[in-house]
Amino acid sequence: MSQDWIDIGELSDIPARGARVVRTAVGCVAVFRTGSDEVFALQNRCPHKGGPLSEGIVHGKSVTCPLHNWVFSLETGEAQGADVGHVRTYPARIEAGRILLETSFLQARMAAE
Amino acid sequence: MKQELVIIGAGMASGRVIEHLLKEDPDAFEITLFNAEPRGNYNRIMLSPVLSGDKSYADIITHTDDWYEQNGITCRFGEHVVRIDRETGTVVGQRGALPYDKLLIATGSAPFIIPVEGKDLPGVITYRDLDDTNAMIEAAASGGKAVVIGGGLLGLEAAAGLKERGMDVTVLHLMGHLMERQLDESAGFLLRRDLEKRGIKVKCRASTAAILGETRVEGVLLEDNEGLEADLVVMAVGIRPETRLATDAGLDVARGITVDAELRTSDPDIHAVGECVEFDGQLFGLVAPLYDQARVVADSLLGRSAAFTPKELSTKLKVTGCDLFSAGDFADGAGREDIVFRDPSRGVYKRLVLEENRLVGAVFYGDTRDSNWFFGLIQSGEDISEMRDTLIFGPAYQGGAALDPMAAVAALPLDAEICGCNGVSKGDIVAAIEGGATDLGTVRSLTKASSSCGTCTGLVEQVLGVTLGDDFVIPAAASICGCTDLSHEDVRRMIKSRELKSMAAVWQELGWKTSCGCHVCRPALNFYLLADWPLEYRDDPQSRFINERKHANIQKDGTYSVVPRMWGGMTTPDELRAIADAAEKYNVPTVHVTGGQRIDLLGVRGEDLPAIWADLNAAGMVSGHAYAKGLRTVKTCVGKDHCRFGTQDSTGLGIALEKRLWGSWTPHKVKLAVSGCPRNCAEATCKDIGVVCVDSGYQIGVAGAAGMDVKETERLADVATEQEALDLITAFFQLYRENAKYLDRPYKWVAKVGLDWVKDQVFDADTRQGLIERFELSQSIYQKDPWAEEARKSGEKYQPLADFKLEAAE
Numbered sequence: 001m002s003q004d005w006i007d008i009g010e011l012s013d014i015p016a017r018g019a020r021v022v023r024t025a026v027g028c029v030a031v032f033r034t035g036s037d038e039v040f041a042l043q044n045r046c047p048h049k050g051g052p053l054s055e056g057i058v059h060g061k062s063v064t065c066p067l068h069n070w071v072f073s074l075e076t077g078e079a080q081g082a083d084v085g086h087v088r089t090y091p092a093r094i095e096a097g098r099i100l101l102e103t104s105f106l107q108a109r110m111a112a113e
Numbered sequence: 114m115k116q117e118l119v120i121i122g123a124g125m126a127s128g129r130v131i132e133h134l135l136k137e138d139p140d141a142f143e144i145t146l147f148n149a150e151p152r153g154n155y156n157r158i159m160l161s162p163v164l165s166g167d168k169s170y171a172d173i174i175t176h177t178d179d180w181y182e183q184n185g186i187t188c189r190f191g192e193h194v195v196r197i198d199r200e201t202g203t204v205v206g207q208r209g210a211l212p213y214d215k216l217l218i219a220t221g222s223a224p225f226i227i228p229v230e231g232k233d234l235p236g237v238i239t240y241r242d243l244d245d246t247n248a249m250i251e252a253a254a255s256g257g258k259a260v261v262i263g264g265g266l267l268g269l270e271a272a273a274g275l276k277e278r279g280m281d282v283t284v285l286h287l288m289g290h291l292m293e294r295q296l297d298e299s300a301g302f303l304l305r306r307d308l309e310k311r312g313i314k315v316k317c318r319a320s321t322a323a324i325l326g327e328t329r330v331e332g333v334l335l336e337d338n339e340g341l342e343a344d345l346v347v348m349a350v351g352i353r354p355e356t357r358l359a360t361d362a363g364l365d366v367a368r369g370i371t372v373d374a375e376l377r378t379s380d381p382d383i384h385a386v387g388e389c390v391e392f393d394g395q396l397f398g399l400v401a402p403l404y405d406q407a408r409v410v411a412d413s414l415l416g417r418s419a420a421f422t423p424k425e426l427s428t429k430l431k432v433t434g435c436d437l438f439s440a441g442d443f444a445d446g447a448g449r450e451d452i453v454f455r456d457p458s459r460g461v462y463k464r465l466v467l468e469e470n471r472l473v474g475a476v477f478y479g480d481t482r483d484s485n486w487f488f489g490l491i492q493s494g495e496d497i498s499e500m501r502d503t504l505i506f507g508p509a510y511q512g513g514a515a516l517d518p519m520a521a522v523a524a525l526p527l528d529a530e531i532c533g534c535n536g537v538s539k540g541d542i543v544a545a546i547e548g549g550a551t552d553l554g555t556v557r558s559l560t561k562a563s564s565s566c567g568t569c570t571g572l573v574e575q576v577l578g579v580t581l582g583d584d585f586v587i588p589a590a591a592s593i594c595g596c597t598d599l600s601h602e603d604v605r606r607m608i609k610s611r612e613l614k615s616m617a618a619v620w621q622e623l624g625w626k627t628s629c630g631c632h633v634c635r636p637a638l639n640f641y642l643l644a645d646w647p648l649e650y651r652d653d654p655q656s657r658f659i660n661e662r663k664h665a666n667i668q669k670d671g672t673y674s675v676v677p678r679m680w681g682g683m684t685t686p687d688e689l690r691a692i693a694d695a696a697e698k699y700n701v702p703t704v705h706v707t708g709g710q711r712i713d714l715l716g717v718r719g720e721d722l723p724a725i726w727a728d729l730n731a732a733g734m735v736s737g738h739a740y741a742k743g744l745r746t747v748k749t750c751v752g753k754d755h756c757r758f759g760t761q762d763s764t765g766l767g768i769a770l771e772k773r774l775w776g777s778w779t780p781h782k783v784k785l786a787v788s789g790c791p792r793n794c795a796e797a798t799c800k801d802i803g804v805v806c807v808d809s810g811y812q813i814g815v816a817g818a819a820g821m822d823v824k825e826t827e828r829l830a831d832v833a834t835e836q837e838a839l840d841l842i843t844a845f846f847q848l849y850r851e852n853a854k855y856l857d858r859p860y861k862w863v864a865k866v867g868l869d870w871v872k873d874q875v876f877d878a879d880t881r882q883g884l885i886e887r888f889e890l891s892q893s894i895y896q897k898d899p900w901a902e903e904a905r906k907s908g909e910k911y912q913p914l915a916d917f918k919l920e921a922a923e
Contacts, residue, residue: 008915016289017629017655020914031914035298035629036444052671055659057632061446064632066659066667071632073447096368099914 005093005100011037014099019054019063022101029090030054031099032074034061039099040074041092047085116214118142118414119204121194121358126387126403127219128154128175133411135184141415144186145211147204150242151191153181158400160246161432164274170243197362199380215382215414218359218370222352222388222398227262231324237346240271249347253278257344260284260333262321264291266430268349269308273432275347276313283341284308285319285333287350290617295428295439297628299455299462300478302617307435307460318651354389354396367391374420375413376406386410392421399426427488438484441474441491442466449473454505457622463505464628470498483507522575531576532569537562539576546580553577570603594633596625601637601854608641614649616642616656630656637855640742640778644850647891660740663911664899665722673722674715676739677729678775681749681767681787682710691732699725709746709784711737720911726900735775735898742856743778744785747771748796752789752806761806763789766835770804773839774846776896777888780853780862783846798826801859802842811838815845815871816863824860827868829875840885844875847888 014020014033021028021044030044030053038061044054051067061074071080077087091102118134120127123146131154134142146153154176162168181188195205197218203210224239226232238248253259253275261272264286276282284291290301291308305315320336324346333341354369365371365379369391376384376392386406388398397403405421412419427440443466454463459479465487466474472490486508490497503510527540537560545559556573557563563570577585592598599607604623613619619638620630630638635656642650654662665673677692689712696704696714703715717725726736738745749767753759767787774785786797787804797803799819803826805812810833814826829845832838848871853862863871874880 006917013914015655015910020910023913023916025917028913034444037293038444038446049669050671052667055663055667057635057658058655059629059631059635060627061444062631067669069632075447 004103005095006103007098008101009099011039011094011097011099014039017058019056019058021052021054028052028054029101031092031101032058032063034058034074037094039092039094041090041101042072042074042077043088043090045087046070046072047079047087048083053087115140115143117212118144118215118217119147119211119213120144120217120219121147121197121204122219122221122387122389123148123150123152123154123176123190124219124221124387125154125157125175125400126221126407127217129404129407130217130219130386130410130414131176131184131186133408134414137411138415139184142215146181146186146188146190147192147194147206148188148190149193150244152243153178153188153190155243157242160240160243161270161274163243164246164249164271165277166274194358197358197383199362199383202382213382215384217410217414218378218383218385218389219387220355220358220389223355224348225351225353226348227321227350229321229323231326231330232348234324234326234330235328236326236330236344237324237348240267240347240349241352249275249345250278252345253280255344256280258283258342259345259347260341260343261347261349262333263347263349263351264288264315264317265294265349265351266292266428268347269304269430269435270432271347271349272308272313273311273435275345276311280345282312283314283316285321285335285341286315286317287320289317291315291317292430292437292439295476296437296478297443297464297476298617299464299621299625299628300437300439300476302615302621303460303462303478304430304435304437306618308432352388352398354391356389359385359389367394369396374409374422375418376410376421377413384410384413393423395423397423399428401426425488425491427484436477436479436481438475438477438481438488440484440488441472443474443476451626451628452501452505453624453626453628455621455624457624462621465505467497467501470496470501472497472504522572523579531572532560532562542573542576543580546577551577551581551585571598593637594631596627596630596634597623599623604638605641605645605852605854608645614642614646616653640780640855643778643895644891647894661742663719663722664726664736664740664903665717666740668715670716672716672718674713674739675717675722675725675729676707676711676713676737677734678737678771679711679734680771681747681764683749683764683768684712688732688734691729691734695725695728698728707739707746710748711739711746713739720913722911723904727904730898730901730904736900738775741778742781743776743783744771744774745782746784747774748784748786748800750787750789750794756789758792759789759806760808761789761811761835763787763795763804763806766804766806766811766838767795769835769839770842773843776898777846777850777892778895779846779850780855781858783849783859785842799823800826802826802845804838804842809833811835813838813841816860816868818858818860820858822860827863829868829872840881841875843888844881844884845871847884847891848874850888850891851884 008022017035019030019032021030028044030042032040044052046065048070049067051065053063055066056063062071064071070083072087077089079085093100156173156175159173192206192208197204203212224241238245256279259275259280259282261268261284264284272282272284290298291304322336323334325332325334330343330346332343356366356370359370360366370378370385370389372378372385372390372392376386378385387403409419409421425441430437450467452465461479464476471494475487477484497504525539529539531537531539541560542562545556550556550559563573593601613622616638639653639656643652659667665675692712699721701714701716705713707713747767747770749764752763783801785802786795786800788795788797789806797805799817803814812831813829815829817826818824830841849859
């Protein structure tokens, strides 16, 4: 698969331990910044009741859904603790202070439609 | 026949290259060394001791003039190289060209200058070479104020040196904690505390807007409009590889000069070494890899095969009294485990990061004795599962057995001190127990042990357990969350008694087991800190639940609800019109009257929030805080103005209360009501605080509830005047803010502390006055309309970061 990276903004556009969303034709992607300045991209939808994960509290490499406190790993998208569920994750990285997302997921999902 | 080797730059890397060449094959090259500085190689990392006065320039010279002469090296110091001509194989200096067979570029790096107004004023300097160091020493001789921009290694070393030389020093750092690339927040906190102890002021999250001055520097202006006086400004925000010569010569340059594993550039006759190179996407700023590179370059120049491999790096700070060590990767994450050791009283913090039974990162502060051993484990990637239990204690403890804490307490002699604050020994506690004490509370009242800072509570309980045997079960006080064993009450007490004023201070001093807390403890700590230290603490939006972070209630479909404040439940046709207009303009699907007599606009889209707030603000309304752990509503009836039974102006009192209390943050939501007569149309007797007006004055009830529990208020007081009612209610409100556990509403808190204790506090005139004053102080900071602030300054964060919807649809 080709590695097309797309620049979506400055790291500082997202507060540390916060998130912003990127809107796509196939739904919103939440881009998280951890306390140690790593970035992760996940589908912005909790599998439980559809809560916007971008609005949750970020701790370590986890986020807690703002609606019912399910906790997800930002790395794997797996629900933590007793809850069972999975959030789709997407490649994201930082280069020279800019946040890059890999675009193939967009293309792959569009092709599937 | 010797080959001509030209070296550009006399830094630490090139000095080492020359040594290797001379040692391996002194007859291979005729060497010419260019240097822009008017001197040869010296040990640049020792500039900090020179600045602080611990060493002189003579101490840090690595190669003297005699040495160059004896080894036949032609020195062209103080001469800039103008260009490299690869066509003719010559290096052109200011004083003439020179042919080369082999060329080594070792130009190092240049300090980064923030492009702000005033950066070129006299008195603004960087910290890179001996000239900079001397300039700082000279400036410090006349005293005055220094501002160091940059809280990284170099900046802090500059700050410590300038302070040592008697200047009044402030460090400005853009990030949330010092040395954020090498340290986590907890270690950064300890470092900051140590620097502050020596009188260096530290401002984090400080962004420089401009450097001020007419003919020379006079001050620094920050983005938040704060101004600092400065006689000297040191910019130490970072460095970038010095690649201009290489770029002009057409060599491959990315961030640094691109080299292969033999440090060869894209031209086989030209090598590069040190901070100016980029290898495998990495830059190199520390000495160890530079020395590795120097050996490889020397071999490569001599035609021997060699390869440079980057290794794990470690960092130490050269500031006397600040022992810190950082190595490897210490970010946390899934699959990674932390072992954290904190000894608050000694200021020691150690954190090991493990991944698949290997040590991958380490941060130490305060005790770095074993850091080399740990660094060795990181480099070797050895399996540490066998010694995991005792790993954090270092090499001396490997193979030892773990101690049972109860056995350890039992083994303590009777004169061992248990409570340091009150000087209470184990013997005092045992005597109290033998005198009849059977629980912590009694021991506390008899001996004072654990009654001050409270950190010895666990020890006192263990003494109880050892002395009473099976008769005493150590109570498992519910801890806040998995990050700590401490209860909310313990944490609140220690935040006050030990003056902990930041989240990182709490994590460190109270021994948090995670690196940065979790969604349960962070909102609680954020509240405790801002309630106790309104002037010093800075609110952390990322530690607030979404409703408070976005100043609106999140609904099940991800939309929000917006509730403007209607003081005491009063409104006007203009306000109603503005609400109706806003509802139409922003397609609000549901308009609902709340149980607290306010109007709720439900179903507002997240990105519309700043705009709808701006519209409601324009009509004179502010946030109703319907989302907040804070004052929500004051419900009222119409009182004596309209009602034939009304005895007092209940609406007026409701408005006065709301205007006084709004905007403050509390442990949980707080609702009030004021009824004008005992018929109680405002239902004041099931509120957190309720007032029922009667002919003789005001009946104040507190600790009612009508939520998950239904409970009638308890009578706090009957007072004759409105002013007395306002004062008592304010004092009660602040007492609750200062003492309750996060997420306890007043009825739960009063049940724990007892209404009698509450009355003792608020009826005592001095205590009451103190509570009111502290509340007013807090309000001077926190009583502000979040809608107005957000609508004005940060509307963009409510928008998506990027929108690919249109592009993708094409």
